[in-house]
Amino acid sequence: MSGITKKLTLKQQRFVDEYIISGNATQAAIKAGYSKKTANRIATENLSKPVIKTAIDKRNAEIQSEKTMDMQEVMELLASIARGETTEETVTNKGDVIETATRNSDKLKALELIGKRFGAWTDKKEISGNLDIEIGMGDYDDED
Structure with a gap:
């Protein structure tokens, strides 16, 4: 057309x-x-x-x-949580719903995820032990 x-x-x-x-x-x-x-x-x-x-x-x-969230939206939400800009609804013992500040544990988790995204730190594992290695010459003859 x-x-x-x-x-x-x-x-x-x-x-x-x-x-x-x-x-x-x-x-x-x-x-x-x-x-x-x-x-x-x-x-x-x-x-x-x-x-x-x-x-x-x-x-x-x-x-x-x-x-679907794109990576930009994910990072913006994580940053908002890490900065304490978000609130959560909490139900009291009386059944009332109140807005509460973001918990520190949620802020730390958001910071951890942001840090992992940018490679701020890596998990290192220390491995120790003995390793016996034998190097054999096989069936070679020493005839020169």
């Missing part, structure tokens, strides 16, 4: 939205407004159309991206 991206019709967009929700193409076609009699055939056709498949793949990628 010479660089021009084909747009989805309103029904096709509704089909994509409903398919993302249910994963059922026939039901998505019906909810998008296609006839119940032809919904199965239309659903199969829609899933075979590159423009619709691309729209479904793109939307699934967006959803996955929204659900």
